[in-house]
């Protein structure tokens with residue numbers, strides 16, 4: 204409306220001024236026309252009455268002349284008639300003759316225009332005509348017309364002009380408003396399209412040529428931003444929460460970002476009657492939270508806390524972080540049966556062992572699958588409900604939600620869906636044992652981008668799709684084309700926060716060493732190795748203990764001088780395989796400790812509990828080595844956390860070659876966890892490594908983690924999402940070029 208007023212107000216002012224200026228001109232014009240009419244009429248009347256007037260005048264009967272004149276003035280226009288004798292003197296007149304009009308004040312006989320006269324009766328028009336008498340002299344017939352009707356007409360005309368201009372104003376305003384609204388909408392749509400990247404690559408936009416200069420400027424701007432971001436991504440410039448923020452304020456400004464994961468970033472628990480908020484220690488939350496904070500997005504996750512339901516609003520939402528709310532968690536609820544089927548059953552007893560080569564058979568049950576489908580649909584429906592536009596950016600996390608991308612795609616075809624698979628992808632033979640293999644692949648191929656930690660996992664995914672689906676796999680372009688949609692399959696190695704939060708590394712190394720040794724009753728010079736894991740059979744904890752045992756066999760000088768401390772967080776404890784695994788790990792630790800019972804200090808210290816993050820970092824900083832012996836691991840963040848914790852650039856990482864991390868940290872001592880001798884040798888090497896070599900290795904690994912932090916992981920996915928969104932909007936030229 205304001206926009207319309209901007210057009211209408213000046214228009215109305217202009218029209219009013221124009222009408223104002225036009226009125227005197229119209230008045231003058233009307234007067235001119237009427238005066239001309241009166242002159243013509245006067246000439247006509249004069250010609251008609253000339254003969255009778257001449258006869259009456261020559262008869263010398265003044266009374267009859269007056270009576271004749273009085274009759275003539277019965278015409279409403281003719282105000283008065285008079286006759287001036289050739290010799291002058293008082294005129295013979297009709298009754299209403301203006302008293303101040305004498306024969307000496309008449310217009311000249313040769314003046315065809317007559318003269319206007321003001322009188323107490325109003326405006327009058329005086330015209331004259333000669334009356335030639337038989338003696339050859341010429342008298343003057345004077346016709347006085349009433350001009351007051353002209354004033355009346357003028358007033359009427361002014362009124363009509365006013366009506367006309369008012370009507371004109373209304374009509375022109377309506378047309379202007381309509382045109383203004385249409386063109387404004389066109390402009391705004393055009394600009395929006397340009398900002399989304401549409402038409403930016405066309406040399407000239409035929410439909411909206413006026414946007415061409417804007418498109419040029421925008422192209423320039425995008426190029427600059429892209430160069431900055433690409434250099435950040437490709438030239439190893441550090442990504443930070445601030446650069447993620449910049450990205451969301453720049454190319455992705457105004458775009459809605461929705462994260463979908465099984466695990467939530469904040470859990471509300473009821474403790475002793477009060478509600479407490481917990482933040483799970485998770486790399487995923489660390490990486491995605493800056494994005495959520497920057498764009499006030501929505502994070503959809505399973506509400507599994509005991510007080511989760513009591514803090515949400517009508518739409519199952521709660522604002523977080525509690526100290527400064529900046530985004531929302533939308534909680535998904537499930538019954539214990541649904542959770543048992545979807546989470547414990549299909550995800551953790553089916554997909555988890557299916558994707559990890561750990562020699563644990565996957566279990567597939569139809570009821571679990573049905574719960575998995577149902578819950579995936581519930582997550583997808585929540586995405587659709589939360590979407591405020593037709594094309595949000597949706598970040599789907601992990602193997603719990605393999606079907607959600609296709610479900611979201613079906614409801615929101617223009618969405619940009621980035622799915623990240625946090626665990627390994629197996630080879631086609633292994634994957635093919637899943638009874639719902641094609642459904643899972645179809646679900647994942649609803650994604651715009653499918654991300655894995657390593658190129659090896661991407662290649663396995665390509666092979667699986669190639670083998671099991673009627674799809675076109677283009678390994679050169681990293682794409683899979685399936686059912687007329689394209690999925691880009693790329694590697695995005697996850698990482699950790701850099702720098703490490705100060706609170707986790709504030710205690711000096713010497714203090715950590717002393718505290719940990721004191722806690723376990725170990726002497727100050729006792730060597731310590733550390734392992735930190737969820738108590739999961741993929742982590743190779745048994746192999747790790749066997750390697751320690753082998754070290755003591757091969758290098759007995761370490762008996763009583765070296766202990767391996769294993770922090771193990773209980774996980775998925777409802778699943779039988781996990782219960783068995785814990786029992787086996789406990790028994791093995793006991794057996795090895797019994798075997799070396801004669802030593803002053805036990806070789807294995809097993810601490811099965813959820814340890815606070817500060818305690819985990821204290822152990823990292825106290826140890827001579829960290830041993831990660833996963834049998835198969837997508838990435839393994841413990842390896843990176845350990846390196847980041849060692850700001851003294853000492854200590855050694857012994858790392859399984861079957862982790863994604865091994866591809867990024869070749870300076871670690873890379874081992875095969877199944878080869879106990881090799882692992883034992885690596886432990887010995889680590890315990891005897893000179894300080895300078897420790898420093899060299901640590902420096903290289905720390906430099907890598909600094910550059911390739913978790914912010915880069917999230918940032919690169921967003922950069923690619925931005926590129927793909929723009930590319931999708933470039934007009935399809937294939938047909939044109941063919």
Ligand code: GDG
Nearest residue numbers: 484625697736737772813814815816836837838839840841
């Ligand atoms: C999956 C993939 C991939 C462990 N015990 C405690 C504790 N932790 C923390 C560690 C670390 C995290 O848990 C474990 O991360 P990982 O990466 O090692 O393994 P998964 O949990 O299996 O994660 C894996 C990851 O997703 C990310 O994509 O790397 O390959 O399997 O942060 O510190 N933390 C605390 N107490 C413990 O007792 N506080």
